Amino acid sequence: MNRLITLLMLLIASMSAAAAPPPPADIDARAGFDQHVGAALPMSARIVDQDGEARTLAGIAHGKPLVLAFGYYRCPNLCDLTLHGIGRAVSTMTLDAASDFHVVFLSVDPDETAAAAREARTMLAGMRPGARAATWTFGTADAATIASLTRVAGFRYFLDERTKEYVHPAGLIVVTPEGRIAQYFFGVGYDAGALRLALVDASNGRLGGVIDRLVLLCCGYDPTTGRYSVLVSRLMMVLGSLFVLGMLVAIGRLRRRTA
Template sequence: MNTFGRERRLRTIVLIAALAVFACTQALAGVPPPPDLDARAGFDQHIGAPLPMNAALTDADGRATSLAAIANGKPVLLAFGYYRCPNLCDLTLHGIASVVARLSLRVGDDYAVAFVSIAPDETPADAREARDMLVRMMPRGGAEHWRWTTAGPPSIAALTRTAGFRYFKDPRDGQYVHPAGILIVSPNGRVTQYVFGVDYDPHALRLALVDASEGRLGNVVDRLVLLCCGYDPSTGRYSLLVSRLMIALGCAFLLAMGFGALWLRRRAP
């Protein structure tokens, strides 16, 4: 299968969770899903794209902010959705809280979590309600340290377009149809990785944040793993790179040989 075929298949898989939830909800409500759903909602991976970090946002306390201010030199775990979402966004938020609770990295200190509403009519009060509810339901998820934001149409359009986040508002019921997943953003605002779905692996997410931190986070083990692995946009995961592994093993062998020769020389009479 060529690269185009893999990416097309990946986009289809990414939408399964979102479309399944949406379709079930609409079926129960008696409203069939739009026929062009797959073409209008989804993730287009824009790895390396510079996000408009100074786009105007408003936080849950009504203060003006931006992704640049939220990042403040740290990598950002970024999610799009809306606070009044009746289904998918709740799953995404709980998935983020669950993985944050299992990470050794400290939210707010080592990295930032930002949620940006795609509904321009939502207010800081909506953001506070969602934040407080998640804090009560998942106290170990650190949601009180996340940045819950709203924005006007220009900022929403600029951020989602650059991030490759495609969505639309269904006029039949007023709900937004959108994909499920998160983005990892470097401190300087470049998209470094996409993580799809609503269930996130803590080990993979730690690697993604360490990789995006530009040397600020991580330990020797993280560096060795990243040396032998690379992010594969066609799968949305870190994959073992045989060539890097062989280089790492070769270097380790040469170091071992060098230390062995030095040890033998010192033991010689």
């Protein structure tokens, strides 16, 4: 009986796949992420959060870096994976999602409601309690606001009229407290260590410690991969500085002994 049920499920899945229309031929030109590092997001843009409250991005950031992601709540594919990917990374970081930075997920569908945003927050909070999704902002906005934010962010998407679904890329953006785009992370899985460094870097010295500063001195952000990588020149500069400092300390101690 179990085998029969399995065969029936496979048959239904194959029929659904066969019935699904092929993707548009120009999908790469119409959907994707263009990196606009350094661009200024309109932080005065008003969005409506999951509780129906109108808020600005500046008010949400409240002087802290933002983790910003675009998608939509009825998305059948990437958006759940994106949210879980952010939740997984946030739950394993030492930074706090309520006091050190803020997470914003904004729907690109102007017809979606605060109720849909609230349902997404409840779902993620229940499945990933460590991510503290109850402190995130799940937002909706009108078409003009969505267009202005996604245009600056380089987030290209479109509504496929055949399926009535939005075709869009997956990823997140780290934004400075002032609204400057600092870094991009692509896909649906995000390295917690790299995301932490990005937030420390975007905080203008307000987050992190001495070790974070040393790591950032030795590493550079690679926009092609959305990750940090060791820069040999910076590493040699830091090691050289530490060597000179060590020599000065040794000379100072030697002079005190011989005095």
